[in-house]
Amino acid sequence: MKSALPRFLCLLLVLGISHSATGEETAKKPVSFQDEIKPVLIEKCVHCHNRKTLPDLFSFESAKRAFVTLKSGQDVIVPGKPEKSLLIIALKSPHGHEKAMPMVGPRPTEEEIELLSRWIQEGAEWPKGPGGRIRPLFRATE
Numbered sequence: 001m002k003s004a005l006p007r008f009l010c011l012l013l014v015l016g017i018s019h020s021a022t023g024e025e026t027a028k029k030p031v032s033f034q035d036e037i038k039p040v041l042i043e044k045c046v047h048c049h050n051r052k053t054l055p056d057l058f059s060f061e062s063a064k065r066a067f068v069t070l071k072s073g074q075d076v077i078v079p080g081k082p083e084k085s086l087l088i089i090a091l092k093s094p095h096g097h098e099k100a101m102p103m104v105g106p107r108p109t110e111e112e113i114e115l116l117s118r119w120i121q122e123g124a125e126w127p128k129g130p131g132g133r134i135r136p137l138f139r140a141t142e
């Protein structure tokens with residue numbers, strides 16, 4: 001009887017460890033536009049992809065201007081299909097490739113590309129209204 005309690009605690013510990021190990025792989029939280037996507041677009045894209053710097057292209061300033069079809073017929077973001085989204089195609093193109101983005105400046109990390117890809121896979125939810133607006137910290141000029 002005396003040794004029952006430590007043994008019980010040991011069992012709890014083992015169960016706890018195996019539970020958290022499998023839980024991590026299966027239950028990934030959905031990607032948050034506000035906390036995970038917006039910061040990447042602000043830091044690495046929107047200073048070029050805004051209406052002033054690139055008026056003839058798409059802009060990451062709002063959902064309305066980001067979810068567009070380009071003249072080539074390709075969509076910048078295809079909800080549920082990262083492999084068809086130009087945004088992901090451009091980021092996965094090797095540096096120096098004609099589609100590689102950004103042309104100059106820091107490229108998103110593998111982790112950030114993975115996040116963007118998962119976000120599109122999960123439906124690319126981008127709030128309409130103020131929550132979905134992105135202000136460039138500065139605007140690149142040509």
Ligand code: HEC
Nearest residue numbers: 044045048049076086087090099101102103104105108140
């Ligand atoms: C230094 C400015 C600059 C930055 C930073 C930049 N872009 Fe671009 N981007 C451009 C320009 C200019 C074009 C148009 C290129 C062309 O038409 O040949 C473009 C085109 C694109 C295209 C369309 C590619 C195609 O094949 O038509 C996508 C998608 C894109 N950018 C995504 C991004 C993303 C995502 C980021 C942030 C990680 C980013 N860009 C950062 C300047 C920039």
